[in-house]
Amino acid sequence: LAKTTQPISMDSYEGQEVNITCSHNNIATNDYITWYQQFPSQGPRFIIQGYKTKVTNEVASLFIPADRKSSTLSLPRVSLSDTAVYYCLVGAVNDYKLSFGAGTTVTVRA
Amino acid sequence: EPEVTQTPSHQVTQMGQEVILRCVPISNHLYFYWYRQILGQKVEFLVSFYNNEISEKSEIFDDQFSVERPDGSNFTLKIRSTKLEDSAMYFCASSELGGADYGYTFGSGTRLTVV
Numbered sequence: 001l002a003k004t005t006q007p008i009s010m011d012s013y014e015g016q017e018v019n020i021t022c023s024h025n026n027i028a029t030n031d032y033i034t035w036y037q038q039f040p041s042q043g044p045r046f047i048i049q050g051y052k053t054k055v056t057n058e059v060a061s062l063f064i065p066a067d068r069k070s071s072t073l074s075l076p077r078v079s080l081s082d083t084a085v086y087y088c089l090v091g092a093v094n095d096y097k098l099s100f101g102a103g104t105t106v107t108v109r110a
Numbered sequence: 111e112p113e114v115t116q117t118p119s120h121q122v123t124q125m126g127q128e129v130i131l132r133c134v135p136i137s138n139h140l141y142f143y144w145y146r147q148i149l150g151q152k153v154e155f156l157v158s159f160y161n162n163e164i165s166e167k168s169e170i171f172d173d174q175f176s177v178e179r180p181d182g183s184n185f186t187l188k189i190r191s192t193k194l195e196d197s198a199m200y201f202c203a204s205s206e207l208g209g210a211d212y213g214y215t216f217g218s219g220t221r222l223t224v225v
Binding site for chain 2: 032034038041042043044045046049051087091092093094095096097098099100101102
């Protein structure tokens with residue numbers, strides 16, 4: 001499994017855009033990049049997944065450069081309720097176990 | 111939006127007792143998982159289950175643990191002879207297909223406290 005590195009914490013204010021960059025230098029050809037969000041005392045929640053270029057859904061955007069050695073999760077116009085831990089995961093089609101790191105604790109202030 | 115339902119939300123048990131944690135995965139999902147998170151630590155994989163058998167398990171998932179799909183809807187985790195260090199949040203998850211290229215849906219968890 002590819003190892004991921006992401007910042008431990010980030011602070012932001014309501015209405016701002018938050019960008020979290022994850023480094024995964026040894027990503028393999030058949031690896032996908034997935035981001036999860038976790039609130040205290042709740043299970044992780046799938047946010048977005050991508051393989052290359054850009055993916056956008058109603059919650060976030062995921063930017064993946066051509067070399068795929070990093071990825072950036074973009075949360076537009078955050079609110080207080082976006083305060084959570086965000087995890088970057090890298091895994092392949094035959095990886096049944098997700099490997100969670102420490103994640104990035106995002107704190108949104110009023 | 112479909113949900114993974116876990117019961118109970120909290121469970122307190124005495125050391126040495128057996129507990130069964132229950133989960134109802136999303137109905138059309140074929141792969142089921144258990145994860146745990148000790149307070150303040152990472153989310154850890156325990157086991158994956160497909161076609162009525164374990165497809166993968168971690169080092170944590172030793173003989174103390176077992177999983178079962180007793181009927182068409184429930185998925186259970188049994189922990190025998192509980193120890194203090196088994197205290198954690200236990201999360202059930204399911205996915206339509208297996209593999210990290212699919213998003214998993216997690217339940218809200220069962221907080222297990224062993225006293």
